[in-house]
Amino acid sequence: MPMPEKKPDPAAGTALLADIAALQQALCGQYSEACSGRNGSPTLGVFRLFPGVDLSLWSRLSREHGLSHWLTLPLDEQAYPHLALYQDALERLTYQTDHDPLTSLANRRSFERTLDLEIERARRSRVPVSLALLDLDDFKTVNDTHGHPAGDLVLRRLAEVLEQGKRRYDLAARIGGEEFALVLSGVGLVKSAEILERILESFSTVRFEGSGGESFSVTFSVGIASYRGNVELAVPELVSLADEALYRAKRLGKNRVTVAPLPDVDKVANEATLVHANEKKFLFGK
Amino acid sequence: MRHEMTNVNRTLSLAVLSGKGGVGKTNLALNVGYALHGAGHSLLLMDCDLGLANLDVLLGISPERNLQDLLRDGVRPRDVVVALEQNGLDVLPAASGVPELVEMDEDMQGLLFQKVTDLVGRYQFLLLDLGAGINRTVLSFAQTARHRLVVVTPEPTSLTDSYAVIKVLATQHGVRDFWVVVNQAADVREARETFKRLSMACKNFLDLDLTDLGFVRQDPTLTEAVRNQTPLLKFAPKSDAARDIISLAVKVERFRSDNLDALAEGDILGRLPRPKVD
DSSP states (O other): OOOOSSOOOOOHHHHHHHHHHHHHIIIIIIIIHHHHOOOTTTOOOOOOTTOOOHHHHHHHHHHTTOOOOOOOOOOOHHHHHHHHHHHHHHHHHHHHHHHHHOSSOOOHHHHHHHHHHHHHHHHHHHOEEEEEEEEEEEEEHHHHOOOOHHHHHHHHHHHHHHHHHHHHHEEEEEOSSSEEEEETTTHHHHHHHHHHOOOOOHHTTTTTEEETEEEOOOOOOEEEEEOSSSSSOHHHHHHHHHHHHHHHHHHTTTSSSSEEOTTTTGGGTTTTTTOOHHHHHHOOOO | OOOOOOOOOOEEEEEOSSSSSSSSSSHHHHHHHHHHHHHTTEEEEEOOTTOOOOOHHHTTOOOOSOOGGGGGGOOHHHOOOOOEEETTEEOOOOSSHHHHTOHHHHHHHHHHHHHHHHHHSSSEEEEEEEEEEEEEEHHHHHHHHEEEEEEEESSSSHHHHHHHHHHHHHHHHHHOOOOOEEEOOOEEOOOOOOOHHHHHHHHHHHHHOOEEEEEOOHHHHHHHHHTTTTTTHHTTTSSSHHHHHHHHHHHHHHHHHHHHHHHHSSSSOOOOOOOOOO
């Protein structure tokens, strides 16, 4: 367990300010009643440890950044290792609420939150977002034929291939047993399909070894749906569009990428500015 | 109380637009510019047809820099402006073949406007030659100018496109005042009929009163002038089209002299339309 440094560390001060700013923004923005500090409401002390911040550094920070209403507790060396343990545990738990333990990808909960945000972004800024749902083909047979350890390895390798094949800012998630998702921001159906075709191709070259030493490969199917912000649309609607496309990919013979119809393509035109037939008649009718 | 005058020279900014391309918009802007200059006014012609500019081509000039260079740090408007004639007939050319610039985003527009603000105040007239179509750049420039001149020809396609651009500006951006010039008219009768159709459609569907600024007759001399890369008003000042353009210019001139006080108080180019965030 590392011990706190004796010298104050300016970088630690920066991290501290960022954390406090994030907390204040969350409390005073989203939950403004928490910020107003009404009497009689439940009260919570929020703790975060900042190794490298001593009382002199804190005094300066609180003076310069108007944080004097924050309480601090200097910890002696007996208390610190103990609390650091709690903090590690908390961080681990926080990680687990958002991640799938087998593949380390985002889990369903984290996926839904991201998709919700991306749909909101698409609606406000009219930048497309695409959702790809992936499902391993005949995964039950893989498990039955080659054993569950080999099946787990397939899931982990697909997670790796997804992580490598996606763009840095896309979200890859495992949202079910053999079901995965990619949230692709800023791209529509055509580009998303290209990305997924590439990933499909790349995964098809991966060879696995079964419980009896036999070699095998696995394929998956993909359904993609895109949203461009022109209609109101919620997470379940986009998911079900992608799901229908995925179902179609399975029916067409698996190992392929299929796209869903655009939910908002007919809403692109602004009725208010459209030049209607009666107006045209007025302009050049005989 | 001291009243700050924002427009010392009482510059009248006028956006020339058409919806449809190929209706003689650039030629008209150029020659109205020459007519106003001939009447003793200083004037800046700004080629706002970003992406497919051709004011320079009509003039037979090949400027080294253009309006798009203004977006670069350290380039000043006076580095870009080209003098066409002495005593204040200048042109601010634009570049062709730069599709990225056709749809300038609000940051680029803001930067451009910031750079040209001081420059345009030195002239009595500012003519903005806008591109065809109803893209974001066209709509922004059309709104920001003090007044708009819609160029229309008797062709149904031109009528529809002009109507479409007027409709978007009126219904989406609250622009209510438009001047209309019927270009390439066979005769007075055809010009009147064309204006009547457009103005009745605007009255009926948009509750909008258009102002008839006049017409320019079809004139083969204009084609010759273009081939010579010489403005018609220099090439054949007594031609039918040149005379029509001069009478248009007189009306523009009169509007400015009738509105000097109002012009002194407003900005030359109004505030840029705010981007919509919903």
